[in-house]
Amino acid sequence: MNFRFLRNVIIKGLVLFLLFDLVFAAVNPAALGKVSLYNHLFAGRQRFPFGEDSSQSYNLSLFNLDAMFAAHIIANGPKPADEYRVIIIGDSSVWGILLHPEETLAGQLNAVGLSLCGKTIRVYNLGYPTISLMKDLMVLDYASRYQPDLVIWPVSLEAFPDDKQLSSPIVANNATRVEDLITRYKLPLDPNDPALVHPGLWDNTLIGQRHTLADLFRLQMYGMLWAATGIDQTYPVDYQHAQTDFNTDVTFHNMQPPTLDASRLAFEVLEAGLHLAGGTPVILINEPILISDGENSDLRYNILYPRWAYDEWREMMSARAEAGGWNYLDLWNIVPAGEFTNSAIHLTPAGESMLAGRVDQIILQQSCP
C-alpha cells in the first residue's frame, strides 16, 4: 500500500458515491416505501404507523403512504373471496389513541364476528391521528385499490375548516397526491399552497432522503417488536383527562357567532370523498364528542367546539346529507362524558363499544355487493 493507492481509493469512493447518489435521485426513491417486511416476514399492523416515542411504542410517524399501507394488515395479499371488506377512515379517534388495537371501533366490530351476504365482515382501521378531511380523502383514494365493500367515515367539525386541510404534515408531505386530488375533484384548495412540500433534486438524493430512508428502515425494525409484543403505542398509567372547564371564548377558527361560514368549511372535500368511493357505499358518521357540564359549558361543548358553531355545523350536515342522499349518522351525543379519555373525541373502550353497537347495525343493513 502507498499514498497514491490511498488517494485513489478515496477519489474512487467519492466518485462512486456521487454517481450512486445521482442515480438514486433520478429514480423515484419514494417508491421504496412499497418494499416491506410486513405481511411477509411478520404480521401487518392493525392500524397505520404513528407515534413519537418509538423505543417505547415500537411505532413511528412517517409520511410515505406506500410504506404506511404496506405495513398495514390490509396489504396482506389479495382480498379473500369470503371477506366483506369494511374500511374505516378518520382521525385519531378512529386510529385509537390510548386504545389497544382490539379496543378501537374496528377492533370491536371485528370481535363481534359479523357476517353479511354469506361473507365474513372484516373491518380495517385506516384512521390516522390528524384531523383533516383532505388527509381522509388521500387515504381513501389510496385505499380504494384494496377493494372495500363499505367505507365508514367518522368525521367531526374540526376536520372541516379550510386552514386544516393542507397544514398537517402527512398532507403537506404528499404534495403530488394532494395536487392530483385537487385537480381531479376541482377542490377549492390552492395546489401552490406554500404548506405543500415539493422536494427538489437535492431532496431526492441519498443525502436528502436520509431521514426518510432511516424512517422506512426503522419502520421495518419496529415491525418485529410490534409482531413480538402486539404493542403499537404507549399506554400511560395516568394522563391528563379532556378539559371540561373553559373560558368564555366562543370563536371557532376565527369565525364569530352567530354565523358559521360554510365557504370556509371543506364540504367539497367531503363530497369528493363520496364521489371517489364510486359504487362503494359510504357511511358518514358525525362522531361522538364530549359534552361537558363544567364551567362555561353553556358556551362550549368542549375545548374544540363552541356550541353555536357545532350546532350550526350539525344542521348543515343534516341538510346536505338529506339533499345529497348521503348515508349519514349523527351520533354526536351517544357517549357520556365519563367515557372520553384525553380529548373531546377520544373514547374509552366502553365508549368505543357504545359506538360499535350502533355502527354494526348499520353495516348489517347494507345490501349485498
Add this chain to the structure above:
Amino acid sequence: MTLALILVSIVVAAMLGLVTQNRWRIPLLLVSCTLAVYAFQPQLPVRGLDFWLPTATLALTTLAWILTTPREQRSWRINWPAAVILGGIVLVLGLTRYLGLSPHLTASRPPQTLQILAGLATVAMVAFLLTRFTKPGKSVLTGAFVFIILIFIVLKVPQLAALVSMALRSLNHQSTSLALAQDLRWLGFSYIAFRLLHTIRDRQSGRLPAVSLSEYVVYVIFFPALTAGPIDRIERFVGDLRRPLALTADDLGEAGKRLVLGLFKKFAVVDVLAMIALNGTNALQVRSAGWAWVLLYAYTFQIYFDFSGYTDIAIGLGRLLGIKLPENFKAPYLKPNLTQFWNSWHMTLTQWFRAYFFNPVTRALRSGKRPLPIPAVIFITQVTTMVLIGLWHGVTLNFVAWGLWHGLGLFVHNRWSDLTRARFTALSPHWQAALNVGGVLLTFNFIALGWVFFALPGLSISVHFLRLLFGLV
C-alpha cells in the same frame, strides 16, 4: 461516546499524527489526553462532580506514577513539564468558567477557581509527601492497590454509590432525596483502574519499566482507549510511544479501515440492533418463544458490534498516533468452545485477569503444603475469575449469575475436553469439522443465553425470560 466526539477525536488524532514533529509528540499527546478526560466525561447532576472526577483521574494517575517509579527516575528536572502541563490544564479549564464559553470543554461550568487551586494544592502536597517520605515499598503499593479497588467497589455497588452521591449532594446543598448510583458515572475509571493496578502489581514484582510522568499519564489516559479499552501493557505501549513517529501509507490505510469499520459497527449496525435487542422492558412484553430468541440474538450481536466497534475506533485512532493498540476481539462467536471464546472476547481484559488473578491463584492452590486436586483448582479459579469479571461490570446478582454461568461452562468444557480429546483427535477430518460446526452453534447459544443475565436488570425477570425462551411460560 457521541458521534461528534468520535469525529473530533479522529480529527485530533489525524492532526497529531500527521502534523506534529517527534519532539512535540508526547507533550501534545499529554495535552490532548488530559483535555479528553474532561471532554469525554458526561454531565453529572452533582454540582462540580463532572469536573472533579476527571481531576481525580489525573491526581490518581500522578500519585500512582510517584508510587510506581523508583526515586532516581522521579527527577523533577525531567518531569516538571508534564506536571506543569497537567496542573496548567486543570487551572485553565477551571478559568473557562469566566469566559462564558458554550459549550464548555468540561461537561458543565467548572467550580470556583479557589476550590480548584485548593484541590491542586492538596494533590501537590500529597505528591510532595509521597516523593519525599515514601519508598515504593510493598506495603505502600499494596495500600495503593487496595485503595483503587475500594474506589472501584464504591462505584460499582449501587447502594454505596448512592450513599456517596447523597454525601456529595449534602456537601453541595443539593437535594439528597434525588441521589442515585448513576450520579457517580466516572468516565473510563474501570479501564483507568486496570492500568493503574497493572503498573502497581508489575512494580511490586519488579517488572515495571521506568517511565516518565508524561509517558505514564499518556499510557493511563490515552484518549482512544479511555472509554472502552483495550487494556494495553505499559511496556508495549511506551515502546510504541518512544519509537519515532513516521506514519506510512499502511498505517493510514489500516487506521482508515478500522475507523470506518468501527463507525459502521457502532452507528449503523448497533443502532439498528438496539431497536429490537432484549431489554428490561421488552423482556416482559414479548409473547412467544420464537420472538424471544430474536430479541436475544439481536442483543447478542448488539453487544458484540458495540464493543468491537469501539475497539476498532480505538485501534484506528491509536494507529494514527503511532500506537498499535492490542486487539480485543477475534471472531469470538465463531469459536467452537467456551475456552476459545474467552480467548477471543475482550481479550485484553481476560489477559489482565489471567495475569493478575487466575495464574497467581492457580499457583497458590497448587503449590501449598496440601495442593488441591487439579479439577478442584480449575473449578475454583475459573468460577472465581468469571464471577470477578462479572462483578467488574457491576456488583449485582445478575452479574454474579452471568459470571457463574461462564465459570461453570468453562469448567464443564475443560473436563469434557480432557475426557474426549483423545477420541476427538482420532476422528476423521470430516467428523472433526462437523463437530466443530456443532461446537460453534452450541457455544454461541450458550453465550447468548448467558447474555440474558447481562441484559436484564434482575434475577426474577431473567428467569422469566429464560423460561419464555424454552416455552415454559
